[in-house]
Amino acid sequence: MTGPTRLGIAPTGSRSRLHHRTGHLTVRVMNQDADGARVGLIATQALLLSGDDVRIEVDVAPGAWLDVVEATGTVAYEGDTPSSWTVDATVGDGAILTWAGKPFVVSDEIATHRGTRIRLHGTGRALMQEKIVLGRAGQLGGDLSMSLEASDDTGPLQVECLDLGQEARQMPGVLGNLRSMDTVTAWGWTPEPTGEPEAGTTGPGETYFPLDRSGAALRWMGIGRFRDQLCDATFAAWHEEAMRDYRLRHATQHLRHARGETRPAAHAVADMAGRPHGRYRWHSPTDRREGAVTPSAS
Amino acid sequence: MDTTSSLLLALLGDARLPSGGHTQSAGLEPALRAGTSSAQVPPYLRVRLRTVTRVEAGAAVVARAVAADGGDLAEVEAAWAARTPSQALRANGRRLGRGYLRVLQTLWPGPVDTSARTWSRPVVLGLLAHRAGMNAVDLARLVGYDDVQTVTAALLKLEPQDPLLIAAWVKDLLPDIDEMAAQVAHLHTTEQIPAQGAPLIERWAETHDTITERLFSA
Numbered sequence: 245m246t247g248p249t250r251l252g253i254a255p256t257g258s259r260s261r262l263h264h265r266t267g268h269l270t271v272r273v274m275n276q277d278a279d280g281a282r283v284g285l286i287a288t289q290a291l292l293l294s295g296d297d298v299r300i301e302v303d304v305a306p307g308a309w310l311d312v313v314e315a316t317g318t319v320a321y322e323g324d325t326p327s328s329w330t331v332d333a334t335v336g337d338g339a340i341l342t343w344a345g346k347p348f349v350v351s352d353e354i355a356t357h358r359g360t361r362i363r364l365h366g367t368g369r370a371l372m373q374e375k376i377v378l379g380r381a382g383q384l385g386g387d388l389s390m391s392l393e394a395s396d397d398t399g400p401l402q403v404e405c406l407d408l409g410q411e412a413r414q415m416p417g418v419l420g421n422l423r424s425m426d427t428v429t430a431w432g433w434t435p436e437p438t439g440e441p442e443a444g445t446t447g448p449g450e451t452y453f454p455l456d457r458s459g460a461a462l463r464w465m466g467i468g469r470f471r472d473q474l475c476d477a478t479f480a481a482w483h484e485e486a487m488r489d490y491r492l493r494h495a496t497q498h499l500r501h502a503r504g505e506t507r508p509a510a511h512a513v514a515d516m517a518g519r520p521h522g523r524y525r526w527h528s529p530t531d532r533r534e535g536a537v538t539p540s541a542s
Numbered sequence: 543m544d545t546t547s548s549l550l551l552a553l554l555g556d557a558r559l560p561s562g563g564h565t566q567s568a569g570l571e572p573a574l575r576a577g578t579s580s581a582q583v584p585p586y587l588r589v590r591l592r593t594v595t596r597v598e599a600g601a602a603v604v605a606r607a608v609a610a611d612g613g614d615l616a617e618v619e620a621a622w623a624a625r626t627p628s629q630a631l632r633a634n635g636r637r638l639g640r641g642y643l644r645v646l647q648t649l650w651p652g653p654v655d656t657s658a659r660t661w662s663r664p665v666v667l668g669l670l671a672h673r674a675g676m677n678a679v680d681l682a683r684l685v686g687y688d689d690v691q692t693v694t695a696a697l698l699k700l701e702p703q704d705p706l707l708i709a710a711w712v713k714d715l716l717p718d719i720d721e722m723a724a725q726v727a728h729l730h731t732t733e734q735i736p737a738q739g740a741p742l743i744e745r746w747a748e749t750h751d752t753i754t755e756r757l758f759s760a
């Protein structure tokens with residue numbers, strides 16, 4: 245049995261410390277600086293076979309950034325024993341995790357599960373894109389179940405279980421005759437959609453879902469191949485927005501460190517409580533008066 | 543207690559109770575607009591009982607347990623909201639919550655939390671069930687039965703047909719309601735609340751919210 249793939253990143257003074265453990269997947273560094281890295285996830289063996297339980301554990305230390313890019317799509321191949329793909333990520337205060345998923349294709353004659361667990365701390369943020377396709381060419385696809393649990397220090401942000409088994413998904417209101425789903429989800433702030441989601445009255449199309457507290461999802465559903473225009477563009481825009489905010493925050497903190505200031509206690513308390521809805525200002529009132537960098541994330 | 547609870551179920555499950563239910567189609571209006579046929583209504587109802595209605599029933603049962611223990615109902619509200627990705631459905635659930643809050647405060651008066659006006663229907667129903675002495679399984683049945691009757695009553699307005707045929711559908715779904723209720727009646731904590739989603743129901747709810755020409759608000 246193959247153990248979990250582990251991936252952790254922590255900022256240092258010069259080059260961030262990246263540690264990983266190879267499991268079903270291994271890590272290739274594409275880009276790295278003092279605070280974080282962009283890494284590719286590469287399969288070390290044929291994936292995803294019947295009976296495979298791929299586990300990926302990610303730890304983004306406070307103040308770090310991590311971009312995860314899946315190098316290739318994944319096919320869940322047929323077989324008698326169920327397979328699974330689970331991601332369990334912790335994102336520290338002031339840190340950001342982004343995850344660009346590639347299509348996950350569910351073959352006929354397999355029961356497979358995708359699980360995602362995201363824990364944010366303080367002002368940590370996460371962004372994920374998840375693409376699923378039911379059936380390879382000429383197939384209708386096997387049974388897929390999905391579970392998602394995202395939380396921050398205050399409590400749950402989003403909890404969702406989807407039963408996309410062959411019988412369940414064809415029922416009215418689940419997926420009907422649709423076979424593909426592309427979901428971009430942000431947690432820790434509530435970005436706006438970049439384009440105008442096509443409202444439409446029937447099945448295929450995109451929908452923007454602002455979450456109750458802090459987060460937003462854009463979900464496209466369709467027939468067959470990915471024809472959505474909005475999800476990839478939205479992932480790119482939200483990624484850019486999150487990284488811009490992250491960089492500005494760091495610049496502000498470095499300025500403050502350089503001046504020997506410490507963060508005001510009130511801000512530290514607000515961070516611990518998890519601030520609502522992403523209309524953050526990373527600077528202190530002192531910064532504003534002095535005309536320092538005054539980012540206002542939105 | 544059991545006799546009281548079964549009459550309570552009749553009272554609270556009655557469409558004549560002025561709680562605001564007449565504005566609802568439980569997603570049927572946008573489902574029909576999206577091409578669902580009226581023959582597909584029974585499977586549509588089964589989907590709801592397995593997904594969104596189960597979440598609502600589970601949240602109500604947990605709210606009842608939390609109210610009985612003197613716990614914080616805002617945590618149940620947060621758990622329900624985290625399981626309800628559609629903003630339109632959250633807003634609708636909270637509008638209905640205010641309707642049931644009036645029922646609660648008039649029929650079973652007593653102190654309520656100042657934030658109760660922001661709570662959704664399942665949370666207010668849980669508090670109501672606790673105060674009125676309704677047991678957990680009847681509370682879950684109430685949520686399931688109300689959903690089924692809401693859809694079928696809306697169908698008669700949207701696509702008029704033989705009401706007895708529709709009543710027969712409801713009768714055939716009673717075991718499904720009981721089964722759902724049995725699955726959630728034992729729940730006690732917010733983490734245990736089911737989280738089953740229905741992607742198209744959620745998409746249709748958002749689409750419906752932007753439409754001005756509609757008979758039902760959700």
